[in-house]
Amino acid sequence: MEIIKAAHLGFCNGVKRAINVAKTHAPCLTYKELIHNKKVVDGLKNEGIYPVHDLSVVKSGDNVVIAAHGAAPSDFEKLARIGANVYDATCPMVKKVQEIVREYSTKGYKIIILGDKNHQEVQGICGFSAETPQIAADFDEISLEDGEKFAVVTQTTFFEEKFEKIKEKIQNIISYTHKIVVFFNTICYTTMAKREEAKSLAKRCDAVVVISDRSSANGNRLYEFAKSINDNTFFVSEISDLQSVMISKYNTLAIMAAASTPDELIEEVLSFMSDTQNEVLENATENTATEEVTEVATAAPEAGEMAAAADAPAQSAKTELTMDDIMASDKAAGFTTYREGKRIHAKIINADENGIFVEIGGKKDGFIDKSEVNIDGTYNPDDFKAGDTIEAVIINKKGDSTYVTLSKREIDLVKKNDEEALKAFESKEFTVEPPLKIVKNKEGNPVGLEGRLGAFTVFIPGSQIRIGRVNNLEDYLDKKLRLRMLQKNGRRVTASQRVILEEEKAEKEEAFWSTVVPGAIVKGKVKRFASFGAFVSVKGYDCLAHISDLSWKKISEPSEVLELNQTYDFIVLKADRETGKISLGYKQLQKKPYELAAEKYPVGTVIKGTIARIHPFGAFVQIEDGIDGLIHVSQISHKYVKEASELLKEGQEVEAKVISFEGNRITLSMKELEPAPEEKPAREEVAPEAADGAESEVKSKAPRAPRKKFEYNPEKAEERKRDRRDNSDEPHEWVSDSGNATLADLLKGIDFKFDDEENK
Ligand code: SF4
The missing domain is CATH 2.40.50.140 (Nucleic acid-binding proteins)
Known part of the structure; x- marks a missing residue:
């Protein structure tokens, strides 16, 4: 049988570091177990290292080591009050999670920790949040009700696939809201590397043995993970567990161990197996581990950062390890990937006329062909100095090739597109090229549209397409929408056309009502x-x-x-x-009828009309539709006329002269068209006989002053007429009108609305 030993076995660097710190400061107390392995913890007691769970037992002057899983700030404060000497061995990767929680909690984000609520690492992280955070093992345990901004972090040993699924579900939910959720994949690299290797070995081998203490969460998860791939996976916490496993029936068997498994136990298991004449092989893990490539804010370092730490000395010799130390250790263990599409910071070895040779931190070097250097196709080897760092993306991994081929041009293109897209998102309006596609929720109902801008996905919820409801999203698939960003979550942007339309409508309204x-x-x-x-x-x-x-x-x-x-x-x-x-x-x-009439029938005009109405004071003549004139009784004839009806009757056609036009009153005269009567001679008066019988004397009456010829004075005539009219029941207006309802009457029951024509 062939036994393949995983490359990532035994204590992780975080645990190694904590044990070293404790040994350095022994005798000491450790706040909770340094490691989830009873044998190791018991062994450490022999070296004067005792775990405590209750800080009240600590006395002033005691040396207290905080385990790799960390502790809450309140625990540190308590120890300071007691007067203990505190040695913080919190793993840098756990510290990173704590810092994220502290930072985002301070910014007002509600914290969600994905992990095990009973784990001391999670309990410690909780203490860094201003408010009590949510701790969830799965999506169902998360609530986004109480808050607008959330930050999601993971326990360092959380499952990556589970994290991705939870993230996707949360993103789906918040795409219909204005909530903001930022995600931090804070799963530790050692854990990820172990799982990647476990996945590969579990697939490749007939059986898997996971060596771990039963109390180790890390070991249990590793076992579950391997078991989900290979049913012949066995949990071994001591040699006796192996005796029940019929390992001889398998041709290939993989050996894995949790981060808390001591080397001694691993050696014990391996020697037990080699005793049975099996061949033990080191797993040649040709860079099977993956690196977190997340579209959201992440604590994961770039591969280039890992490569930079390639020459770091062995960690076990150090008392204090940094994050870089741990990553360098992973790198030294072969944790480097040549995955296509991976972005790396590479160190230039040499540049010649063919391209640039770079060091990428793995077993192979990289090569950037001259055509893959610049976007515009230009290339000058002198621009690239040996030792400088260059960012590139792996475009092809050829298993039999000497070099890993890279492209700087693609990175530049992505950066350029990203810059342009980000600029567009920050602007008041941007657009995405159609065709768009319809996004459906898990029930299969359409919820919005989706398009691309550079490397970003732009989601437009159905409610944000126009003002008002959209009945058929398909109508918009070929439309170039005018968009404004509402929210950005990594490479997913939620945008709205509606806000632009509403803004424009409000501006139009303002301009409208002001003019x-x-x-x-x-x-x-x-x-x-x-x-x-x-x-x-x-x-x-x-x-x-x-x-x-x-x-x-x-x-x-x-x-x-x-x-x-x-x-x-x-x-x-x-x-x-x-x-x-x-x-x-x-x-x-428009001009009023009498204004038109004034132009058409100036004073002096002779008109023909029909008697429309007769009153004692005169007769109204309809000159044309809506225009009447009055022939006053005094203007009918030179003779004395007592009432108009004496000479006129309704329907009679008459000719009359316009003698005045005042306001909307037209005064006519028939009399003016008749010749004036002749002057009569002065009458002789006979004096009465004298009383004494004297001859009557015929006397001419003193001659009268000759009668003044009548001259029509329209103003005086009007004045007289006014006086008469004011004292009579004569109507004051005689130009026909359409009848005046009040404005309020007219507007009753009428619905005014804006034309929505432009609101497409
Ligand atoms: S975070 Fe990772 S490296 Fe640190 S102690 Fe935990 S398992 Fe080890």
Whole structure:
């Protein structure tokens, strides 16, 4: 049987570091177990290292080591108050999670920790949050109800696939809301490397043995993970567990161990197996581990950072390990990937006319062909100095090739596209090229549209496409929407066209109401007719011109005056922003009938008309439709006429002369068209006989002053007429009118609305 020993076996660097710190400061207490392995913990007691779970047992002057899993700030404060000597051996990767929690909690984000609520690492992380965080083992345990901004972190040993699934589900939920959720994949690299290797070995081998203490979460998860791939996976916490495993029936068997498994136990298991004449091989893990490539904010370092630490000395010799130390250790163990599409910072070895040779931190070097250097195809080897760092992406991994081929041009393109896209997102308006695609929720219902801008996915919720409901998303698949970013989550952007449309509508409204004020003359397009008036669009706004405001004459249809789709000048009669109602007048901009009549029938004109009405004081003559003139009784004849009906009757056609035009009153005279009567000679008067019988004396009466010829003075005539009229029941207006309803009457029950034509 062939036994393959995993490359990542035994204590992780975090645990190694904590044990070293404790040994350095022994005798000491450790706050909780340094490691989840009873044998190791018992062994450490022999070296004066005792775990405590309750800090009240600590005394002033005691050396206390904080384990790799870390502790809450309140624990540190308690130890400081006691006066203990504290040695913090929190793993740098755990510290990173704590820092993220502290930072985002301070920024007002609600914290969600994906992990085991009973694990001391998670309990310690909780202490860094201002508010009690949510701890969830799965999506179902998460609530986004109470808050707008959330930051999600993971326990360092959380499952990556599970994290991705939870992230996806949360993103789906928040895509319909304005909530912000930032994700931090804080799973430690050692854990990921172990799992990647476990996946590979579990697939490749007939059986897997996971060596771990049963209390180790790390070991249990490793076992579950391997078991999910290979059913012949066995958990071994001591040699006796192996005796029940019929290992001899397998041709290949993989050996793995948790981060807390001591080397001694691993050696024990391996020697047990080699004793059975099996061949033990080192797993040649040709860079099977993956690196976190996440689209959201992440704590994962770039591969280049790992490569930079390639020459780090062995960690076991150091008391204090840094994050770089741990990563360098991983790198030294072969944790480097040549995965296509991976971005790396590479060190230039040499540049010649063919391209650039770079060191990428693995077993192979990289090569950037000259065509893959710059976007514009140019290349000058002198621009690239040995020792400088260059960012590139792996474009092809050839197993039999000497070099890993890379492209700097693609990185530059992505950066350029990213810069342009980010600039667009920050602008007030951007667009994505159609065709768009419909996004459906898990029930299969369409919820919005999706397009691409550079490397970003732009999601437009259905409610954000237009003002009002969208009935059919398919209508918008080929449309170039005008968008504004609402939210950005990694490479996923939520955008809205509606906010732009609403903003424009508000601007139009503002401009409209500041110019459309009573008395203003506006241009309006007739959109439709109703029995009570015409709806007129003024700058896209629906206004009403009531039928009584369309003509000075009485009309029965608005179409008698206006034509559909024609544009006319209107006067604003009323504009009420609160109710949104605007009433327009058309007739007010037209000449009144009597103004026209004044031009057509100036004083002195002889008109023909029909007697329309007769009153004692005179007769009204209809000159034309809507225009009447009055022949006062004094103007009918030179003879004395007591009442107009003496000489005139209704329906009679007459000729008359316009003798005055005042306001809307036309005064006519028939008398003016007749010759004036001749002057009579002065009458002789006979003096009465004298009483004494004396001869009567015929005396001429003293001659009268000759009668003044009558001259018509229209002003005086009018004045006299006014006096008479004011003392009679004569109507004051005699130009026909269309009848005046009040504006309030006219506007009753009419709904004013903005034209939504531009709101597409
Ligand atoms: S975070 Fe990773 S490296 Fe650190 S102690 Fe935990 S398993 Fe070890």
